[in-house]
Amino acid sequence: MDAGHGVLQRLRQARLGNWQVPGGGPLDALRAVFITHLHSDHIVDLNSLFTSGIFNGLQMVDRPVELIGPGNRGMLPPVFGGGARGPVVAPENPTPGTTETWELIKRAFATDFNDRIADNHAKSPDQLVKARDIELPSHLIADPNGNNVPDMEPVQVYEDDRVRVTCILVQHAPVFPAFAYRFETEAGSVVFSGDTSRTPNLVKLAKGADVLVHEAISREWLDGEMPEPRSPQVQAGYQHMLGAHTAADEVGKVAEEAGVGRLVLNHLVPMDWPVQRWRQTVKRDFSGDLTVGQDLLRIPLS
Ligand SMILES: [Zn+2]
Numbered sequence: 001m002d003a004g005h006g007v008l009q010r011l012r013q014a015r016l017g018n019w020q021v022p023g024g025g026p027l028d029a030l031r032a033v034f035i036t037h038l039h040s041d042h043i044v045d046l047n048s049l050f051t052s053g054i055f056n057g058l059q060m061v062d063r064p065v066e067l068i069g070p071g072n073r074g075m076l077p078p079v080f081g082g083g084a085r086g087p088v089v090a091p092e093n094p095t096p097g098t099t100e101t102w103e104l105i106k107r108a109f110a111t112d113f114n115d116r117i118a119d120n121h122a123k124s125p126d127q128l129v130k131a132r133d134i135e136l137p138s139h140l141i142a143d144p145n146g147n148n149v150p151d152m153e154p155v156q157v158y159e160d161d162r163v164r165v166t167c168i169l170v171q172h173a174p175v176f177p178a179f180a181y182r183f184e185t186e187a188g189s190v191v192f193s194g195d196t197s198r199t200p201n202l203v204k205l206a207k208g209a210d211v212l213v214h215e216a217i218s219r220e221w222l223d224g225e226m227p228e229p230r231s232p233q234v235q236a237g238y239q240h241m242l243g244a245h246t247a248a249d250e251v252g253k254v255a256e257e258a259g260v261g262r263l264v265l266n267h268l269v270p271m272d273w274p275v276q277r278w279r280q281t282v283k284r285d286f287s288g289d290l291t292v293g294q295d296l297l298r299i300p301l302s
């Protein structure tokens with residue numbers, strides 16, 4: 001779709017001659033992008049934001065968009081269940097952080113970027129994006145393979161005239177670092193959990209927020225996928241899932257403890273579980289407003 005869009009634009013403009021990237025669009029107000037963690041389901045379209053973004057307003061930004069996220073993990077995670085480690089991808093740097101990932105994306109899409117710069121007078125990726133790894137205070141430098149979610153206070157990572165953003169480490173083992181973010185604006189506050197199991201840090205970050213967007217996995221569904229009796233290996237896998245994600249029957253407790261006004265469920269596993277079942281499960285423990293998220297949903301603040 002993206003490629004087709006680009007071709008169509010070109011054909012339209014070719015008739016007009018002297019083709020250039022068009023002006024405004026939904027991305028012309030984009031200031032920053034925040035990455036919770038570097039699992040592919042969370043960053044797989046990052047390149048599209050900046051390659052196709054120039055056709056949707058990004059070309060108009062007056063300064064590079066800040067791309068903010070976790071740094072390099074620093075070491076490979078342990079092999080789940082023990083045993084010998086399999087092949088290592090990119091052994092010279094097997095756990096790149098946000099800045100390195102962006103540099104690698106630029107390299108991977110160099111043909112496209114260079115074509116757009118020459119053919120469409122597009123801005124260069126360095127004019128569009130400035131990547132930054134989140135630096136944690138030194139006393140919080142955790143052992144990625146040990147206790148990697150220490151009790152901590154939120155850390156500020158961004159501020160402009162409209163929004164102040166803080167983050168906190170959450171539990172998505174073996175992923176490290178994994179962050180949740182809080183966005184404070186005049187209109188209200190929004191907390192985004194990222195992928196996490198139940199952790200006191202998230203409750204701390206979300207205290208009193210107007211909106212908490214939180215992931216959820218159905219324990220019932222998982223029970224069906226991995227029925228009892230479970231072998232030790234399957235049981236370990238079962239625990240692994242619940243150690244990295246928050247069961248639906250716990251999300252309401254998290255939101256209630258944090259005292260948020262509205263809870264929005266997202267990153268739903270499974271994605272085809274009926275909305276009513278999510279509601280029934282989560283509402284048992286949560287007294288605020290509940291929204292079961294769907295793609296392209298917009299929730300206004302006040
Ligand atoms: Zn993840």
Ligand SMILES: [Zn+2]
Nearest residue numbers: 039041042195
């Ligand atoms: Zn995920």
